[in-house]
Amino acid sequence: MKAPRKALVPDYYAEFHCIGSECEDSCCAGWTVPINRDTYNRYKQHRNPVLAPLFREYVRKNKNTATQTEAYYGFMELKPDGSCGFLRDDKLCAIQKELGAQALCNTCALYPRQVNRFGGQPEQSLNISCPEAARLVLLRPQPIAFASIDGAARFQDAQALMRRFPEGHDGVPEEMAIFRELRSLCLAIVQLRPLALDARLMLLGMVMENADRIIIADTYTNAGDLEPVIVLGQQMLQHAEMLNAEFAKLAANQPFKLKTLGNLLRNTLADQENARFSECLADAVAALFGQADAGGAEGGDILGRYEAAYADYYRPYFQGREYIFENYLANEIFRQIFPLMNESPFRLYQELVCNYAIVKLLLVGMAGRHRGLNDALVVKLFQSFSRKASHDSVYLRCLLDSLREQRSESLVHMMWLLREPDR
Ligand code: SF4
Known part of the structure; x- marks a missing residue:
């Protein structure tokens, strides 16, 4: 058998262990769980007295010829309440309990x-x-670093792949080296601690705007065209003080921020199904918008509530904890192969900034509601928001459509979503 190749992983990776019945959420609730052909056949032929009836009831063939593949040959049919039919009362998986994790x-x-x-x-x-x-x-608190580990064979199965860049092949080595440098630059920017986090996102936006201009131009030939953008970005890393001063010159636009984010919440997140996210959303909406829905985000009252919740409860928790958002951004850049999985790097940047700004707005609201924040509330929001944002392709399309409809797509608009007034 071919030895598995080394895999590049963040340094937190090996520490992860599922906490099973101790978990506050259920990972499979409400999701489509695809099953490959081998597993489908194995499950359907199984004679285990506990599992066989469950396999008959909950394992279904994917009969849609447009989407059926080896990897998506079948799927787990969920119960009417969205939970998995194999989840036992003690919140453990019946397949794992009866047959072990390898099954x-x-x-x-x-x-x-x-x-x-x-x-x-x-x-x-x-x-x-x-x-x-x-x-x-x-x-x-420490920045995320990366290391090579021996990859598990199962994780290198082509069917396990979530994202691949370039699509379908390994790319030209010289070009891949440049793309790798571009992504490393993005990571270096979001982890540049002498620079305020919002100013790091401003610098990232400038680099993505430059990359966008080159990639979408008719004259674009190959990744080598991006080298001047990368060199300029690397030089900017040396000038944190100047960039902090530039970001400070930008005027805040709180009414724009609250209205735009309120619209994004209404258009993209209001119909979500996850109970944990519903609780976060309800807390934030009650604290910031009163009884109005999130889309009514206009007027001095809302601004006043936001300012008070920010100053009295949000800022005291996040002072000295900027690393929470930094880690979120660095993890997303690595996990999403940012900024390369879309022909427009700036589109991916808009998505990153909007998600960041939505999470921040909700945390300000939650801080107001609970008169303070703690690690458990912060994790609850990031986790439940990510369930929506990273497992729902419609969310992303709605998010970008909503920005377009509001004509709020430029770098200046992105900065207004980030900027807090000097207090
Ligand atoms: S979400 Fe799933 S994988 Fe994560 S700790 Fe909970 S049960 Fe384990």
């Missing part, structure tokens, strides 16, 4: 790990839509 389908065995391939290089990370992964990724 789980790829989707369940991997989660919350995510397997990508960047060029020929396997990469693995954690999705913070799992509460235990969220604690591990977000709450560590």
Whole structure:
């Protein structure tokens, strides 16, 4: 058998262990769990007295010829309440309990790990839509670093791949080296601690805007065209003080921020199904918008409530804890192969900034509601928001459509979503 290749992983990766029945959430609730052909056949032929009736009831063939593949040959049918039919009363999985972890389908065995391939290089990370992964990724004060480990063979199975860049092949080595440098620059920017976090996002936006201009131009030939952008970005890393001063010159636009984020919440998140996120959303909406829905975000009252919750409860918790948002951004850049999985790096940047700004707004509201924040509330919001944002393709399309409809797509608009007034 071919030896598994080394995989590049964040340094928190090996510490992850599923906490099973201790978990505050249920990882499979409400999701489509695809099953490959081998697993489907194995489950359907199984004679285990506990599992056989459950396999008959809850394992279904994917009869949609447009989507049926080896990897998506079948799926787990959920119960009417959205829970998994194999989840026992003690919140443990019946398949794992009866047959061991090796009997789980790829989707369940991997989660919350995510397997990508960047060029020929396997990469693995954690999705913070799992509460235990969220604690591990977000709450560590030191910056996330990366290391090579021996990859598990199962995780290098092509069917386990979530993202691959370039699509379908390993790419040209010289070009991949430049793309790798671009992503490393993005990581270096969000981890540049002498620079305020919002100013780091401003610098990231400038680099993505420059990269965008080159990639979408008719004259673009190959990754080599991006080298001047990378060199300029690397030089900017040396001028944190100047960038802090530039960001400070930008005027805040609180009415724009609250109205835009209120609209994004209404258009993209209001119909969500996860109970933990519903609680966070209800807390934030009650504290910031009173009884009005999030889309009515206009007027001095809302601004006043936001300012008070920010100053009295949000800022005291986050002072000295900027690393929580930094870790979120660094993990997303690595996990999503940012900024390369879309032909427009600036589109991916908009998505990153909007998600960041929505999480921050909700945390300000939650801080107001609870008269303070703690690690448990912060993890609850990041985790439940990520369940929506990273497992729902419609959310992303709605988010970007909503920005377009509001004509709020430029770098200046992104800065207004980030900027807090000097207090
Ligand atoms: S969400 Fe994470 S910790 Fe919870 S049961 Fe799933 S894998 Fe385990």
